[in-house]
Amino acid sequence: MEWMPIGYLPSLLAPWEKYAHFRSRDECEENPEFRQIIPYTYLQNADGRVAMYSRRSAHTEGRLANLASIGIGGHIDISDMRETLQETVEHAQMRELLEETGIPGFYRGQVMGVLTLSGSMVNKVHVGVVFRLVTSILPSSTEEIEAFKWFDSTTYQREQKWEDWSHVLLQNLPES
Helix, strand or coil, X not given: CCEEECCCHHHHHHXXXXXXXXXXXXXXXXXXXXXXXXXXXXXXXXXXXXXXXXXXXXXXXXXXXXCEECEEECCCCHHHCCCCHHHHHHHHHHHHXXXXXXXXXXXXXXXXXXXXXXXXXXHHXXXXXXXXXXXXXXXXXXXXXXXXEEECHHHCCCCCCECHHHHHHHHCCCCC
């Protein structure tokens, strides 16, 4: 399964709730036995255009360097841990949004579904919980991310070098 649309986070996380526990990124990053949940948020404006960017070669996750993306996300940190898996994922989503874009953490995206791919080592050790945030805010460039720009996802070009998750998500975006 690649993309599973689910609009309700508790039902998405229910199967994992009793098995989930925190492990360090170093312990899991190369071990498919431990799939890491990654909150992954895409920004969409009121016109339905999606924010895209390119990761710089100095990106923390070197395996994704120089690839185009629509997703903002990252690993759950020990500081994100809350009473439930849902609260943990939501907190990590808001923290990552602030860290990567400067968009304040009180913005919580709408959960859209889950991405589970297996074609590369990056995909074998991660599962994406996808959120959509409708906003007019277009983030600025950062040390790791080149300039964001709004684009019409209906003109999505497969030839562009997209990271896998963005590639699958762009083919499955719901109508705005």
